Amino acid sequence: MSEAVLTDSGDVLPGGGDGVVADFSADKQTFQVPWGKAMMWFFLLSDTFIFGCFLTSYMTVRMSARDAWPVPSEVFALSFGGDPIPLILIAIMTFILISSSGTMALAVNMGYRGERKKAFWLMMATAAFGVMFVSMQAFEWTKLIVDEGVRLWSNPMGAAQFGATFFMITGFHGLHVSVGVIYLIVTGLRVRSGYYDRTRGNYEMVEITGLYWHFVDLVWVFIFAFFYLW
């Protein structure tokens, strides 16, 4: 697919493979994006390798562990009076995080349309989803630690590495979500106060925040698959 792309300014840019060649042989800049956005891409690429190493280590450790690995559908089950429902909490958490990506995408759109109020509130909604996610994670940790006696270094249900990898990796991800919440609030407040109108006249910052948020969301999908479905 090498169709030409018509930009806002009416320039015809080559698309597809030709476009890539054109971008890389251009002077001044390679990607037609602001610096902050490019830098966020590179950061996320690097962060991908961090999570990649964590998850690969988890798989290795899980395979080399001598004791049995706990069955996820039992460990992560929750009962509301009746029979335990497997993975119910995590299903809700995942749903919440995915929804937050939706509100984030809307916020980016509103930002570019210059609807500061709406963008602000959508970002706050995203942050609120984030807080909910982290709180539910705290709840899950408490349940594992207090009720089931799982520790970072031991696990009454079998392999000690279960506790170690679980707390380390979900903790590291939870940290990412928490940082994202702070990031969202800071950017959101600046959107509301019109800071970006004054400093750069556009709302690409919302999109950059969004990139980070979607990434954290995407990583969760992998953690979810590897910890809860395997």
Added chain:
Amino acid sequence: MAYVAIADRDHEQELHDPTTFITKYIWSQDHKVIAIQYSITAMFVGLVALGLSAMMRLQLGFPDSFSFITPTDYYQFITMHGMIMVIFLLTALFLGGFGNYLIPLMIGSRDMVFPYMNMMSYWVYLVSVIVLLASFFVPGGATGAGWTLYPPQAILPGTPGSELGILLMLVALALFIVAFTMGGLNYVTTILQARTRGMTLMRMPLSLWGIFMATILGLLAFPALFVSAVMMTLDKVAGTSFFMPAILSMGETMDHEGGSPILFQHLFWFFGHPEVYIVALPAFGLVSDLLSTHARKAIFGYRMMVWAILAIGGLSFIVWAHHMYVSGMNPYFGFFFATTTLIIAVPTAIKVYNWVLTLWQGNIRMTVPMLFAIGFIFTFTHGGLTGIFLGNVVVDLPLSDTYFVVAHFHMVMGVSPILVVFGSIYHWYPKITGKMFNQTLGKLHFWITFLGTYAIYLPMHYLGFLGVPRRYYAMGDTEFMPESAFTLNQGITISALIVGAAQFIFLYNIIVSLKKGKDAGSNPWEATTLEWQTPDTPPKHGNWGPELPVVHRWAYDYSVPGCRDDFIPQNMAPDDVPMAADSVSQSPDVGTHGSEGETDGPDGEPVA
């Protein structure tokens, strides 16, 4: 939405203009100041590491003569020496030092894209260095686990520094990675997004290509080290068993079980091998520019050089297990990693040929930087050849963990990059300070260092063949060790001490020349690249005065036929190029000369 490049905007990058002494020279956001801060800090820890190597050599050359060097000390020295040299000296100096200084100047921008973050990068690096050095002074001392920090021994009692030393080492590494990431994101983004008008990627000097690729390697390889540092810290302080199998220690079973020490080795070398290229690629780039400038000749095969850098960078991620042949692995893996390792020799050899061909029939000026650059070709070829031995499983097995390996990696990633560091410091010193250093002292420094290097490391190959193991405090009375091994060790030690002392000539030279040196002028080497074309020397804050430079040609227009001068600066428009008096009739086309005669670009530069 199309985005307007910085060079086309009415309002250029807003720079933070320093007003006080502190914001100008200490808490500074100027990439040049940050570069100098990085370099001075790196050279300082480098001196510490040099001191440590002198102590080790004293012990090895004259065992039993120095009661103040105990086996424990020896292990601590070895570990700190290795780690400091590789990470805190070379990585920091090439990327934090040269990267910071050269990137904005060579691409024609006013600063890095995010100067504040760039500044923080230095301060976090400084903290990491302080944490690292502090580990010498905590109870139990620095870690003695070897620079590879292999578990389980790294955190078990009995290894020096297994109490606090190892923790401080891991914290220092994690901090370094944070610092590097802040800087590295800046370097990559600046090179890709903030170039001046006319500066295409394929017109960039090779220095930048080397630094660029090394930074990308860093951004993708340091994560593995970070993750292993986190997990080892947890193994140490929280009693987890990521890397710890069931262990019987002093007759008692330990609390660990079920972990995988081999996992650490994989993570470590997934970082460790690219790390070799993190220090090698900038050296490749810088040396290409030194050779071309001082041979007054375009670099041979510019495009090949660029692709070789990219290929080496990519391949460096799939060779890591050649460090683990003796750890035991599936024979097919050994085969795979041996093959990839040998394949990486191809682009590397291309580079060596191209350097030599750049010198071929050049108008060579034997300046001090040129001496170091040529010295690099020797030591690098040498170290590269022994690498081919070690890349083969069957050859590696008997040589692994002997002095052959020590000799190999010192030649290829110790001495060679260090020679480029010296060459480059001499080369850019006139731009950084505005003064010329003392040539005689510089040449003296070169010859002692270069010949001394061979005196130190050539005999080590032989020691390796004899089977002298690495990381041994003393050989003792070993049957298979001939007398010559001991004599050689004394000789090596004496050479090492002389080389170590010679480095003070260098320090003396660059410090005294600050005051006493002659004014160098803005372009003493008659070089083409942009950093030599700044309106002020040393360049002022913002680098370029009111207008950003405009680039008209690639970085290697040396000795263009028909021109008056033997170099054409990158920012000289075709119409402005002065012609030689006798060649006016020949109508030389100064706008059209690329590498290997291919001139398809709008201004006659080679096209990607």
